[in-house]
Amino acid sequence: MSSILVILVTMPFAVAVASFFISTKAAKIITIAAGSVAFMLSLALVPSASSRPQIVAGSLLRVDALSVVFLVATTFIYATTAVFASGYLSLSNNDAGKRYGRRFYAGLNLFCWSMTAAPLVNGLALLWVAIEITTVISALLVAIDDTDEATEASWKYVLIASLGLGIALLATIIMYYAGTAVFGSSYELSFTKLLSGAGKFPADVVRLAFVLAVLGYGTKMGLAPVHTWLPDAHSEAPTPVSALLSGALLAISFYAILRYFQIAIRSIGPTFPRDVLLIFGVASLVLASLYLLAQRDIKRLLAYSSVEHMGILAIGMSFAAPIAIVGVLLHVLAHAAAKGTAFFGAGSVVRKFATKDMRKIRGGVDLLPWSGPMFVAAILALSAMPPFGIFRSEFLIVAGGLQNPGDIATVVLVMLVTMAFFGLSWFATQTMLSPKDTSIAPGPSGVASLVKGEVSIYIVISMGIGLVALVILGVHPPEVLLRLLNQAAAELGRPR
Amino acid sequence: MAGTPSTYAGVADVATVLILLSEFAMLRAPLLRSQIRLYAFQSLVVTALAIVIASTRHIEELYVLALLSFGLKVVLVPSLVLRLLSKAELELGGSSALGVPSMILLAIGVSAIGFFSIGSLQVHSIALPTTALAISAAVILVAFLPIIFRADVVSQAIGFFSLENGVSVASLVVAAKLPLVVEVAFLFDLLLAVVVFGLIMRLHHGRTGSLSTEELDRLKG
Numbered sequence: 241m242s243s244i245l246v247i248l249v250t251m252p253f254a255v256a257v258a259s260f261f262i263s264t265k266a267a268k269i270i271t272i273a274a275g276s277v278a279f280m281l282s283l284a285l286v287p288s289a290s291s292r293p294q295i296v297a298g299s300l301l302r303v304d305a306l307s308v309v310f311l312v313a314t315t316f317i318y319a320t321t322a323v324f325a326s327g328y329l330s331l332s333n334n335d336a337g338k339r340y341g342r343r344f345y346a347g348l349n350l351f352c353w354s355m356t357a358a359p360l361v362n363g364l365a366l367l368w369v370a371i372e373i374t375t376v377i378s379a380l381l382v383a384i385d386d387t388d389e390a391t392e393a394s395w396k397y398v399l400i401a402s403l404g405l406g407i408a409l410l411a412t413i414i415m416y417y418a419g420t421a422v423f424g425s426s427y428e429l430s431f432t433k434l435l436s437g438a439g440k441f442p443a444d445v446v447r448l449a450f451v452l453a454v455l456g457y458g459t460k461m462g463l464a465p466v467h468t469w470l471p472d473a474h475s476e477a478p479t480p481v482s483a484l485l486s487g488a489l490l491a492i493s494f495y496a497i498l499r500y501f502q503i504a505i506r507s508i509g510p511t512f513p514r515d516v517l518l519i520f521g522v523a524s525l526v527l528a529s530l531y532l533l534a535q536r537d538i539k540r541l542l543a544y545s546s547v548e549h550m551g552i553l554a555i556g557m558s559f560a561a562p563i564a565i566v567g568v569l570l571h572v573l574a575h576a577a578a579k580g581t582a583f584f585g586a587g588s589v590v591r592k593f594a595t596k597d598m599r600k601i602r603g604g605v606d607l608l609p610w611s612g613p614m615f616v617a618a619i620l621a622l623s624a625m626p627p628f629g630i631f632r633s634e635f636l637i638v639a640g641g642l643q644n645p646g647d648i649a650t651v652v653l654v655m656l657v658t659m660a661f662f663g664l665s666w667f668a669t670q671t672m673l674s675p676k677d678t679s680i681a682p683g684p685s686g687v688a689s690l691v692k693g694e695v696s697i698y699i700v701i702s703m704g705i706g707l708v709a710l711v712i713l714g715v716h717p718p719e720v721l722l723r724l725l726n727q728a729a730a731e732l733g734r735p736r
Numbered sequence: 737m738a739g740t741p742s743t744y745a746g747v748a749d750v751a752t753v754l755i756l757l758s759e760f761a762m763l764r765a766p767l768l769r770s771q772i773r774l775y776a777f778q779s780l781v782v783t784a785l786a787i788v789i790a791s792t793r794h795i796e797e798l799y800v801l802a803l804l805s806f807g808l809k810v811v812l813v814p815s816l817v818l819r820l821l822s823k824a825e826l827e828l829g830g831s832s833a834l835g836v837p838s839m840i841l842l843a844i845g846v847s848a849i850g851f852f853s854i855g856s857l858q859v860h861s862i863a864l865p866t867t868a869l870a871i872s873a874a875v876i877l878v879a880f881l882p883i884i885f886r887a888d889v890v891s892q893a894i895g896f897f898s899l900e901n902g903v904s905v906a907s908l909v910v911a912a913k914l915p916l917v918v919e920v921a922f923l924f925d926l927l928l929a930v931v932v933f934g935l936i937m938r939l940h941h942g943r944t945g946s947l948s949t950e951e952l953d954r955l956k957g
Contacts, residue, residue, distance in 0.1 A: 365914070365921070365922075366921070368922075369921040369922070369924075369925055372925040372928075372929070373925065373928065375929075376925075376928045376929055376931075376932040379932050379936065380932060380935065380936075383935075383936055383939055386939070386943075388943055388944075388954065389954055389955060391936070391939050391940050391943050391944075392952045392954055392955055393955060394936050394939075395889065395936055395937075395940055395949070395952065396952070396955075398929075398932055398933060398936055399883065399892055399893075399896065402896050402929055402933075403880070403883065403896060403899065406876070406896065406899045406900055406903055407876075409903050409907075409922070410873075410876065410903050410906060413903065413906050413907045413910060413911050413914075414906075414910075416910070416911045416914060417869075417910040417911060420910075420911075425912075425913045426913035426914075429914075442857075444857045445857055448854075448857065471955070471957075472955040475955070476955070531957070534957070535957075536957075540957070
């Protein structure tokens with residue numbers, strides 16, 4: 241089992257280096273292969289992670305049920321994005337196109353490598369290092385299109401995210417400081433060690449470290465009010481990168497927060513950490529559901545939907561019932577699949593209509609016979625319609641919240657999610673289900689001249705995989721996956 | 737022991753105060769060039785602090801760290817940013833949303849918040865001085881001001897780098913015995929961040945022909 245961890249942490253890096261030197265066509269193939277292998281290997285970890293407390297490889301790598309949940313989500317997006325990207329990119333065969341392809345695939349694989357490494361490393365310090373690497377690589381990927389907007393988005397992203405990570409580094413150091421009270425002035429910041437001694441850490445120091453961690457990693461996770469980089473970066477990045485940012489990167493940052501949460505509840509009890517997450521969660525949900533009602537840019541719409549879902553995750557963690565925590569972890573998986581699929585669909589639409597402006601997109605389902613309806617399905621999945629996975633996860637979260645009758649947060653959650661549903665479904669009916677409008681003219685040739693047909697079969701395949709995964713999660717999640725989620729929730733919720 | 741701080745604690749306090757003062761000086765420096773020099777000076781103090789801690793507490797790995805941080809933060813980063821400046825032929829920083837006096841007043845306010853909130857943690861420890869930690873919290877908070885109020889990429893980047901200096905001081909003071917592999921990983925990451933900041937700054941300069949961030953208002957809502 242431990243060899244799987246080593247393969248997972250080395251293979252994407254090797255593929256990244258290789259794709260810098262080989263042709264774009266070969267890079268496409270090995271990226272799809274690497275993504276699929278990584279996903280299979282993560283799945284192979286599920287049975288043993290759900291029955292054993294941890295799997296270690298050396299002193300640096302370690303997974304438990306919690307990390308495997310995030311590993312599965314990340315590698316799933318890795319694999320499907322690799323498929324999507326090979327259909328989405330249309331590169332000219334000249335030198336500029338080749339250079340772009342090389343950079344893109346090297347960057348994509350490096351980005352996935354850093355995100356795969358984050359849940360695999362053992363310890364808060366190494367986790368910070370992995371997440372910092374995700375920032376620098378993804379900032380370059382956001383800038384790769386070299387437009388005015390992309391440059392602006394990447395500057396805001398690198399500056400704001402680096403500041404957040406500066407704060408997260410301070411949180412790491414302060415948590416180390418808290419540990420010196422138990423372990424003396426020199427020790428390894430590994431999870432096993434921190435969790436074993438957390439009960440004796442000084443409470444005020446842990447409180448400070450936790451708040452700083454939520455603020456710092458919350459910046460990368462997209463929690464309001466420190467989400468401001470997110471819509472810009474998500475909308476201006478190439479669409480495969482947007483899918484990775486939204487489906488995997490935000491989740492990985494949430495994983496970092498959960499690790500601090502795990503230590504904090506063992507040290508200071510659950511009340512304070514839950515309250516902190518509740519405040520950030522409600523702020524994110526309020527902001528996102530309002531912005532969702534007034535969006536004009538299709539990718540910004542999906543970006544604000546990510547802020548909404550991160551808010552749901554934070555609120556879910558603030559509920560005491562274990563079932564809510566199971567729901568939160570299922571939500572991580574379902575959101576990865578749904579948001580990935582939605583961005584793939586948005587990529588198809590943007591390529592077809594040559595605009596991101598939703599006022600200029602009409603008759604999507606007519607013009608895109610496969611990816612159009614699947615895009616609508618993905619949007620419905622994001623709004624928590626059955627039979628998709630997000631319905632089940634949000635249902636579990638709400639059910640957990642309702643177990644405490646005095647908790648009005650559940651009502652707030654349901655209200656705001658309903659508002660977000662209006663925003664998303666209004667958009668879907670306007671752009672996708674409306675008849676073709678010949679009076680508006682996006683791009684040089686106008687809607688009238690667009691012919692019915694798909695942009696690429698790869699886009700359709702990647703969306704199909706995402707939707708199948710969503711239906712599986714919604715209708716009948718595999719037994720072993722549920723065991724994994726329960727095990728992870730038990731580890732997370734155990735107070736001492 | 738009570739009342740008189742040890743030599744080590746004294747040196748740590750003086751060094752962190754110097755770092756905080758150079759942070760204040762950056763706020764009033766109108767020339768981008770002098771901001772960069774102040775950053776180099778600040779990094780030099782951080783390096784010196786690392787050497788002092790290494791020798792008084794016999795942590796040999798810290799010498800390696802001091803060497804790396806000297807090469808990186810005192811020499812490499814400032815010279816890279818200065819080169820970018822000479823290409824841009826720009827002397828003065830971008831316009832600031834707040835005047836220098838108000839910014840200094842604000843800085844005094846936020847550094848007091850940082851100082852007292854960390855100071856009130858009341859963690860007692862013989863080896864680890866909490867005063868220096870409290871001052872480094874003040875440095876980190878003050879570093880936000882140029883990032884928020886100055887409208888050019890150089891000031892904002894230097895603001896981030898000096899925030900990182902503040903975190904470095906905090907880590908030197910309270911976590912000097914952090915395993916070396918972790919410390920080197922931190923520095924390596926900083927190097928990466930610097931390279932990426934530099935790349936995006938150049939990209940920005942290439943596209944807009946300036947270092948100002950005032951035109952960065954296309955994306956909103």
